[in-house]
Amino acid sequence: MRAAVLHETGQDKLEVLDDVETAGFGPGKVKIRVRATGLCHSDISAMNGVLPQPAPFIPGHEGAGEILEVGDGVTHLTPGQRVLLCWLPACGTCPSCKRGQTQLCLAGFMNAGTPNFKRPGGDVFGFAGTGTFTEEVVVDAGCAVPIPDDVPFDIAALIGCGVTTGLGAAINTADVAAGSSVAVIGCGGVGISAIQGARLKGAAQIVAVDPVLSRREAALRFGATEAVSPDELGDAKQRLTAGEGFDYVFEVVGKSVTARTAYETTRRGGTLVVVGAGAMDDHLQLNMFELFFDEKRILPSMYGGGDVLTSYERAIALWRAGRIDLESLITHRVPLAEINEALDQMRTGSALRTCIEI
Numbered sequence: 001m002r003a004a005v006l007h008e009t010g011q012d013k014l015e016v017l018d019d020v021e022t023a024g025f026g027p028g029k030v031k032i033r034v035r036a037t038g039l040c041h042s043d044i045s046a047m048n049g050v051l052p053q054p055a056p057f058i059p060g061h062e063g064a065g066e067i068l069e070v071g072d073g074v075t076h077l078t079p080g081q082r083v084l085l086c087w088l089p090a091c092g093t094c095p096s097c098k099r100g101q102t103q104l105c106l107a108g109f110m111n112a113g114t115p116n117f118k119r120p121g122g123d124v125f126g127f128a129g130t131g132t133f134t135e136e137v138v139v140d141a142g143c144a145v146p147i148p149d150d151v152p153f154d155i156a157a158l159i160g161c162g163v164t165t166g167l168g169a170a171i172n173t174a175d176v177a178a179g180s181s182v183a184v185i186g187c188g189g190v191g192i193s194a195i196q197g198a199r200l201k202g203a204a205q206i207v208a209v210d211p212v213l214s215r216r217e218a219a220l221r222f223g224a225t226e227a228v229s230p231d232e233l234g235d236a237k238q239r240l241t242a243g244e245g246f247d248y249v250f251e252v253v254g255k256s257v258t259a260r261t262a263y264e265t266t267r268r269g270g271t272l273v274v275v276g277a278g279a280m281d282d283h284l285q286l287n288m289f290e291l292f293f294d295e296k297r298i299l300p301s302m303y304g305g306g307d308v309l310t311s312y313e314r315a316i317a318l319w320r321a322g323r324i325d326l327e328s329l330i331t332h333r334v335p336l337a338e339i340n341e342a343l344d345q346m347r348t349g350s351a352l353r354t355c356i357e358i
């Protein structure tokens with residue numbers, strides 16, 4: 001079958017090959033025919049080595065499709081069923097799951113070290129244990145989450161990562177208060193979803209911050225009350241909050257330099273929510289005096305900071321009711337053969353989300 005493969009970490013192009021096979025099908029597993037997959041910034045971060053991932057690998061972790069086959073012991077799924085892919089399935093029995101923090105379950109991460117594809121040349125990994133830039137994928141049954149018939153594959157794919165991450169940061173992690181002021185630094189698909197979450201929660205001011213004009217324009221359509229370039233953020237803080245800082249600032253880039261800006265843009269006693277996925281050698285510096293004296297709450301948010309299955313259902317309910325716009329998040333559509341063009345659109349910031357149709 002066809003799949004887009006990264007041969008070595010650090011390369012910036014994928015090769016679309018037609019000699020890839022799925023591997024590891026058996027008890028507890030399902031085989032899925034992927035129909036749509038979103039391109040998430042984490043895919044690029046895994047390709048360039050910011051996020052750890054063994055190579056060669058097939059990127060993609062935001063996908064949806066149909067069940068082709070179920071392994072022994074899988075009783076809740078049947079062939080033909082429509083599902084989205086969850087890259088962080090909860091095991092239900094580890095300490096994190098028992099505490100109700102299923103988004104911190106590491107059981108699924110163990111899959112990332114087991115190749116779920118092969119080629120004549122050898123084993124191929126799937127990013128984060130999934131790998132959706134392919135026609136078919138074998139994953140743990142827990143990664144396959146049934147979706148209602150009225151949810152198209154492209155919308156379901158986005159709910160599988162970016163939408164859940166951004167909405168959850170505003171709704172679960174920050175629990176944005178009605179009437180509050182919010183700034184969102186980084187307005188790709190996840191940042192826009194955080195903006196939609198802040199709007200749903202009743203924020204009075206939502207300032208979108210991004211260097212790319214088309215993203216700033218998009219942010220205004222999704223509920224931002226103002227959109228500024230990074231150079232203009234200091235002025236916006238002065239003008240809108242009398243210099244005090246915003247009640248909530250979302251860092252959706254994953255770099256220490258933007259996290260530091262976000263910290264400084266948060267008011268004393270306010271909340272900095274860290275959503276971006278950054279590198280292990282990129283250190284955020286805070287001095288002990290400011291940390292204590294300013295009493296700013298620093299809240300990291302992983303995969304929406306809440307139970308992912310609950311977050312999926314909420315996103316579907318909000319989308320169905322017309323309370324969030326997911327269709328307009330998809331600014332580009334390409335076939336798998338044009339995956340490298342899609343990567344370039346993501347790197348230059350011209351795309352909010354690119355849907356790869358398979």
Ligand SMILES: [Zn+2]
Nearest residue numbers: 040042161162
């Ligand atoms: Zn993602």
Ligand SMILES: [Zn+2]
Nearest residue numbers: 091094097105
């Ligand atoms: Zn668990």
